[in-house]
Amino acid sequence: MAIKLFISFLALSLLCSPTLQLPEKKPNIILILADDMGYSDIGCYGSEIKTPNLDDLAKNGLRMPQFYNASRCCPTRASLLTGLFQHQAGVGDMVNTRPQPAYQGYLNQHCVTLAEALKESGYKTYMAGKWHVGTKPEHWPTKRGFDRYFGLIDGAGSYFDNSSYRPNQKLTIALDDQEYTPEKGYYATNAYTDHALDFIEQNPKDKPFFLYLAFTAPHWPLHALPEDIANYKTAYRKGWDQLREERFERMKTMGILAKDTRLSPRDNKIPAWDSLTEEQKQSWEDKMAVYAAMIDRMDQNIGRIRQKLKASGQDQNTVILFLSDNGASHENITTDGFLPQIYESSKKPASDPSSFTAYGMRGANLSNTPFRLYKHWEFEGGTATPFIAYGPSIVQPGKVDPRPGHITDIMVTCLDLAGGTYPKVYKGNDITPTEGISLVPVFRGKSWKGHEALFFEHEGNRAVRQGDWKLVSDYPSNQWQLYNLKTDRTELQDMAGKEPKRVKEMEALYTSWSKRAGVIPYGELTKK
Known part of the structure; x- marks a missing residue:
């Protein structure tokens, strides 16, 4: 009897101990990925573009200014989704099919996706946006662990429809495992969010959810809504030289860069702003206004997601992670590989909805302030990403942590938050061990061994x-x-x-x- 009383007293003491907490409800996890967005293109990383929702997440969360991606769209997505280097996941280059296993162009069976892994921990899993890690139906998101999906299977396309831009190309927008035809008034950034909100609304109340929201913004073509473009009509009259300097100074003030950091020189392929004709200046200003509007609209839609969480009482139990898939894109629309009519439409002003254009090196050099080079290269301009982590009671607010992190860390971080484990075997296949290290200690401001x-x-x-x-x-x-x-x-x-x-x-x-x-x-x- 005495032993039983002692055990009961001990159990009661442990439950009442202030250092022992009962298991918390598993947090919802939202992973937001921008496409081809430069390092300094959001307000909390130095931009003049209005991004109040991302800025608020940063203010009340964590920024890691030395976080890295894989310098290109589909390799980053493969790595982000699996916690492996892209070659290990089967997407060592792009989605073009090659016979070598590391370059087959779609996710292999020796990796698990975040959706597959989190389902094992009781999560419902949703995705909206760009997939780009397997174009055949057997490789679509619903075949890799996502309960619901809406978005673009391919790498890029019009924001207003699913028309093709290359010869012998078919672009696919899908809802779950069926092709979807965009309706009148379709705008991709809004549509992805509309469906993401539907998924959240339909999520069972007793289940945590994982949402992967992969915007195509601000990847070319430069397509934005007139009301958003209007807000930036005069924002770029200062030109790229002055704007790079202004972003650079703000980044140092914010602590994104050390005070003694040097701004890289303007790319030597780009002329001084003052040497341009008025017509050349106006063309670039127009492109930048549309580009800024695309990011602005993305931020507005992130705000819609946050409003939904607050209205449903889930805002305090949701972790939000944000980053870009690579550095800014220097690419242009050319006669090489694009349909003739697409090339002709690239000559129209970017603010014309029928245009299909890009902002090229001149815009990318500003977007990637303070770095040199761009998407595709492994210099900081290709791989550094503006990472934000937010989560009440999980992420210390208002911190800028310079410790280097990597996209392979996202998988194990999400599993750590979910109380899950990374599998050794999945559906009878041996799974390649993850390369990542959980970022949860970083989120909490604790010591972290790093890579x-x-x-x-x-x-x-x-x-x-x-x-x-x-x-x-x-x-x-x-x-x-x-x-x-x-x-x-x-x-x-x-x-x-x-x-x-x-x-x-x-x-x-x-x-x-x-x-x-x-x-x-x-x-x-x-x-x-």
């Missing part, structure tokens, strides 16, 4: 970051450059000649990783 090194490869462009040092090369030169990111975040002073031993050691790390991940040197890959 021994971070690795990057895309179409022959390579990089490895170890501590403050980054070794990087571009294809086809294949010459290693070395930068100390603590003192030179914008990669302006190559230290390779002064640190040959470090170059050799970091190259060895890269070589070992590339073999383990299944990387095939790009020159060899394209010959096969």
Whole structure:
């Protein structure tokens, strides 16, 4: 009897102990991905573009200014969804099919998606937006763990319909596992959010949900709504030189950049703003107004999601993660690979709804302030992403944490939040171990071991970051450059000649990783 009384007293003491908390309700998780958005394109990362909802998430959450993606759309999505490097997941390059397993162009069966993994922890799983990791119906989101889906299966397209822009191309918008024809008045950014809101509304009250909201904004073509464009009609008259300086100064004030950071010079392929004709200036101002409007509208729709959470009483139990899939895009609409009528429409003003244009290098250089180069390369301009994490009682508010994180961390972070485990086997298939490390300690402001090194490869462009040092090369030169990111975040002073031993050691790390991940040197890959 005494023993029973002691056990009862001990149990009661533990329950009443202030250091022991009863299990909390599993949080909803919303992962928001922008498409081709530059590092400094939102207000809380220095932009003049109005993004009050993202700014509020940052103010009451966490920014990690040294967070990394995979420098290109589908490789990043494959890595983000699986917690693996893109080669391990089967999307080592793009979605073009190749016989090599690491480059097959769709997610393989030796990875699990966030949706598949979180379903094992009792989550309902939803997606709205761009998929781009498998175009055949057997590879669509509903075949990879998502209970509901609405969005663009492919990589890019008009925001107003699903018309094709390349020869012999068919673009697919889908609702669940069926093709969907856009209705009159369709605008992609709004439509993705409309369906995401429906999914949240339909979610069972006793189930936590995971929502992957993958906007196509602000990927080309530059398509925006007139009422949003009007708000930026005169916003870019200062020109790219002054606007880069202004963003740069704001970023230092915010703590996104160290005070001693140097702004990279204007890309040498871009002329000084003052050397342009009035017609050239007006063309760029128009493109930037539309580009800004696309981001503004994305932010408005993020606000709609937040309003829904608040109205349903779920705002205090939802974690929201936001990032971009790569650096800003320098690409233009050309005669190479685009339909003739699409190329002709690229000559129209961007504010014309019938246009199909891009803002090119001149816009991307501003978007990627303070870095050089763009999407596709492994320099900071290609891989640095404006990461935000928000979650009441989970994420410490108002912090800027400079510790480096990576898209592979998202999988294990979500499982950590969900109280789940990463599977060794799924549907009878051995699963490649995740490469990520949970960010929850970072969210809580605690110590975090981080990564021994971070690795990057895309179409022959390579990089490895170890501590403050980054070794990087571009294809086809294949010459290693070395930068100390603590003192030179914008990669302006190559230290390779002064640190040959470090170059050799970091190259060895890269070589070992590339073999383990299944990387095939790009020159060899394209010959096969």
